[in-house]
Amino acid sequence: xxxxxxxxxxAIAPAAGLVAPIPGSTGTGEGWxxxxxxxxxxxxxxKKTLAKSLEGANFQKRLSLLGxxxxxxxxxxxxxxxCPDNFVVDALSAGNNAxxxxxxxxxxxxxxxxLSTAExxxxxxxxxxxxGCKNMPKILHGxxxxxxxxxxxxxxxxxxxxxxxxxxxxxxxxxxxxxxxALANKETLISGGPVILPLIEKYGVNMLAADSExxxxxxxxxxVPEGGLRRIILTASxxxxxxxxxxELFELCKNDARMxxxxxxxxxxxxxxxxxxxxxxxxxxxxxxxIEAHYLFGASYxxxxxxxxxxxxxxSMVETQDTSCLAQLGWADMRLxxxxxxxxxxxxxxxxxxxxxxxxxxxxxxxxxxxxxxCIRLAYEAGKMGGTMTAVLNAANEAAxxxxxxxxxxxxxxxxxxxxxxxxxxKEELKTEDVALEDILHYDQWARxxxxxxxxxxxxxxxxx
Numbered sequence: 248x249x250x251x252x253x254x255x256x257x258a259i260a261p262a263a264g265l266v267a268p269i270p271g272s273t274g275t276g277e278g279w280x281x282x283x284x285x286x287x288x289x290x291x292x293x294k295k296t297l298a299k300s301l302e303g304a305n306f307q308k309r310l311s312l313l314g315x316x317x318x319x320x321x322x323x324x325x326x327x328x329x330c331p332d333n334f335v336v337d338a339l340s341a342g343n344n345a346x347x348x349x350x351x352x353x354x355x356x357x358x359x360x361x362l363s364t365a366e367x368x369x370x371x372x373x374x375x376x377x378x379g380c381k382n383m384p385k386i387l388h389g390x391x392x393x394x395x396x397x398x399x400x401x402x403x404x405x406x407x408x409x410x411x412x413x414x415x416x417x418x419x420x421x422x423x424x425x426x427x428x429a430l431a432n433k434e435t436l437i438s439g440g441p442v443i444l445p446l447i448e449k450y451g452v453n454m455l456a457a458d459s460e461x462x463x464x465x466x467x468x469x470x471v472p473e474g475g476l477r478r479i480i481l482t483a484s485x486x487x488x489x490x491x492x493x494x495e496l497f498e499l500c501k502n503d504a505r506m507x508x509x510x511x512x513x514x515x516x517x518x519x520x521x522x523x524x525x526x527x528x529x530x531x532x533x534x535x536x537x538i539e540a541h542y543l544f545g546a547s548y549x550x551x552x553x554x555x556x557x558x559x560x561x562x563s564m565v566e567t568q569d570t571s572c573l574a575q576l577g578w579a580d581m582r583l584x585x586x587x588x589x590x591x592x593x594x595x596x597x598x599x600x601x602x603x604x605x606x607x608x609x610x611x612x613x614x615x616x617x618x619x620x621x622c623i624r625l626a627y628e629a630g631k632m633g634g635t636m637t638a639v640l641n642a643a644n645e646a647a648x649x650x651x652x653x654x655x656x657x658x659x660x661x662x663x664x665x666x667x668x669x670x671x672x673x674k675e676e677l678k679t680e681d682v683a684l685e686d687i688l689h690y691d692q693w694a695r696x697x698x699x700x701x702x703x704x705x706x707x708x709x710x711x712x
Contacts, residue, residue, distance in 0.1 A: 278548060278549065278550075279545050279547050279550075280541070280542070280545035281545070282444065282447075282448045283542065283544050284440075284444055284542050285453075285454055285455065285468075285544055287465065287468040287476075287545075288468070288471075288473055288474075288475075289473050293472065293473070295453075296469065296470075296592050299591070299593075300592045300593070304333075304590075304594070306593065307332065307333055307334070307335060308333065308334055308335070308403055308404050308589060308590075309334075309335045309337045309402045309403050309404070310327070310336050310337065310338075310402060310406055310589065311337055311359075311396050311397055311399055311402035311404070311405045311421070311426070312324070312338065312340070312396075312406045313340045313396060313397060313405065313406065313407050313409045313417060313432075314340065314342075314406075314407070314408030314409040314410070315339040315341045315408070316342060316344040316348055317342075317408055317409070317410075318408075318581065319406070319408030319457065319581070319585065320339075320341065320408045322581055322582050322585055323408065323429075324351065325582060326582060326586045326589065326597075327355070329597060330586075330590075330597075334589065336356075337357055337358050337399050337401045337402040338357050338359040338360075338361075338395070338396035338397075338399040338402060339351055339352065339359070339360050339396065340359075340361040340362070340392055340393045340396040340397075341361070341362055342363045342367075343362055343363050343364055343366075343367040344367075345368075345370035345371040345374060346374065348360060348367075348371050349371055349374035349375055349378065352371070352375060352380065352384055353375070353378055358385060359384055359385050359392075359395050359399050360384040361387040361388060361391075361393055361396050362388050363389065364389070365388050367388065368387065368388035368392070371386055390413070393413065393417050394416065394417050394420060396417070397420055398417075398424055402426060403426055403427060404426060404427045405417070405418070405421040405426050406429040406457065406585075406588070406589065407428060407429065407430055407431055407432040408432070408457075409432055410432065410434075410522070411432075411645065412434050412438060412642070412687075412691050414432035414434055415434060415438065415439045415687065415688070416684065418432065418435050418443070419439075419442070419443070419684065422446045422447060422450050423446065423450060425450050425451065426452065427452050427455065428452065428453070428454045428455065429455050429457045429585070429588035429589050430457055430458075430543075430588070431458060433458075433539060434641060436538070436539045436542040436543065437535050437538045437640075437641045438642070438691060439687050440637065441633070441682040441687075442683065442684050442687060444542060454543065455588040455591050456539075456543060456588060457584055457589075458536075458581075458584055459562045459563075459579075459581065459583070459584045460481050460536050460562055461536065461539060461543055461544075461563070462562070462575070462583070462584030462587055462588060463482075463561075463562035463575035464481075464540060464543075464564075464575075465543070465544075465587075466575045466587060467563070467564065467565040467574065467575055468544065469592065471565070474568070475568055476544070476545075476546065476565055476566075476567060476568075477550065477565075477566045477567055477568045477570070478546070478550045478551070478566040479546045479550065479551045479552070479563070479564075479565055480551075480552050480554055480564040480565070480566065481551065481552070481553050481554070481563050482553075482554055482555075482556040482561050482562060482563050482612075483527075483530060483532075483554070483615065484555070484557060484559045485530075485555040485556075485557055485613075485615070486527035486528040486529070486530060487510045487512075487524075487527070488510070488511070488528055489555060489557060492619075493616050493618055493619035496619060497660070500658060500660050507658075507659045508651070508659070511525050511528040511529075511651075511659055512524050512525055512528070522645070522648055522649070522652070525651065526644070526648060528659075529620065529622045529659075529662055530620040530622055530623055531622035531623075531625075531648075531662075531663075531666075533553050533615075533623060533626075534622050534623045534625065534626020535640075535641065537551050537623075537627060537630060538626060538629070538630045538637050538640075541630055548630050553615055553623065554614065554615075555612065555613045555614070555615050556611070556612050557611060558609075558610055558611065559579045560576050560577070560579075560602070561574045561610060561612075562574075562575050562576070562584075576602055576604075577602055578599075578600060580599060582597070582599065583597075583599070621663040621667075622644070622662070622663050622666065625663060625667055625670065628670070629670060632674075632677060632679070633679050634677055634682055635677060635678045635679075635682060635686055635690045636673060636674075636677055638690050638694070639669055639670060639673045639690050639694040640669075640670060641691070642690070642691040642692070642693075642694035642695050643665060643666040643695070643697065643698050644666050645695070646665075646694065646695040647661070647662045647698050648662065650699075650702050655702065657702060665698050666698075669694045669697045669698060669701075672697060673690065673693075673694070676690075
């Protein structure tokens with residue numbers, strides 16, 4: 248007999264210590280985390296925030312920047328440029344862009360510089376020597392280099408701007424050294440939440456969101472007392488297909504797959520990488536953010552909602568117990584959440600364009616269609632199962648996303664089918680207790696292999712659930 252994931256979830260909930268699904272956002276308190284990753288929702292976090300606020304804005308933080316040549320990295324360095332008295336760069340790590348890394352090293356003079364490969368590291372060394380670099384950093388590569396950058400002794404904050412499971416181990420080691428984390432790597436909590444949360448509590452570090460939605464929630468929760476949060480409302484642009492009905496989208500997928508493929512990798516509001524742009528089109532990005540919000544702020548999955556907001560001005564909201572709704576607004580500029588993640592709880596004066604509500608004129612909101620966006624349902628189901636299931640969800644999505652962009656014949660609607668197939672196959676091995684990093688990494692790779700194999704079977708439709 249075959250069961251859907253939702254049916255199976257309800258069946259195993261009592262045995263796994265899970266709460267059966269509660270319709271709507273009830274604010275009942277069931278399924279909430281007592282000690283979330285971010286410094287919110289507790290008496291201790293309020294005291295910590297107040298103490299840091301009273302220190303004043305004449306602070307200086309020493310940063311380790313993982314992913315320095317990517318979007319998060321380059322925008323973080325723009326913030327360093329704007330506030331040179333507040334930030335010092337002690338370590339940089341990146342992919343294989345030796346040319347840009349050399350420019351960054353010459354400008355910021357880090358102690359450690361790491362690239363992905365030995366070839367890129369050698370090129371970096373040659374470029375620096377050719378430029379007459381007088382403050383030569385320790386040049387490393389590979390996993391060892393990322394780890395060295397994350398754990399450099401003088402840094403007090405690590406900005407995790409690298410993509411994928413590669414960010415997990417460096418983040419864990421940085422936490423063990425009591426370094427604060429400016430979190431831009433989704434896998435840290437989506438895949439590694441069961442491992443990360445106990446470490447944050449043990450070592451007393453601050454995990455601060457560097458993406459727009461979770462930063463908005465975090466900002467709205469400043470000053471909200473323990474027990475004051477009732478509901479989280481994540482806003483979503485709606486992605487490339489927000490103006491298409493479900494039937495129109497499905498018809499396009501059937502009759503004009505090429506057009507769908509091109510449009511799915513073009514975002515209407517944000518200038519982002521190809522992977523996240525496609526995640527926005529499937530709305531898996533918002534499903535992943537639901538899981539991240541659960542771990543960051545402690546709200547149960549039944550108390551986290553999604554609303555489509557095409558203008559991308561309200562970056563997210565919280566509802567308090569008295570039904571007041573607090574929102575954070577701003578232009579679609581990733582530097583805003585990044586600067587708060589590295590300056591919290593201070594408010595630094597930045598040279599950005601102020602928000603003009605009169606210029607906007609209209610802000611609109613609508614409910615997402617879960618039939619049109621099945622990835623939302625899959626994310627909620629994976630989150631409620633917990634344990635290693637969220638790692639499988641994330642890895643299967645990454646693999647399916649990549650296959651779609653590689654143009655191997657994968658259809659847009661095959662992406663959620665591949666993900667659900669991996670989740671169904673994993674439920675027999677689902678681990679919800681004593682989850683270790685090795686478990687997360689094992690099932691991350693297992694899910695990727697599963698998608699790879701399933702793609703080979705597309706013609707015979709063996710992957711359909």
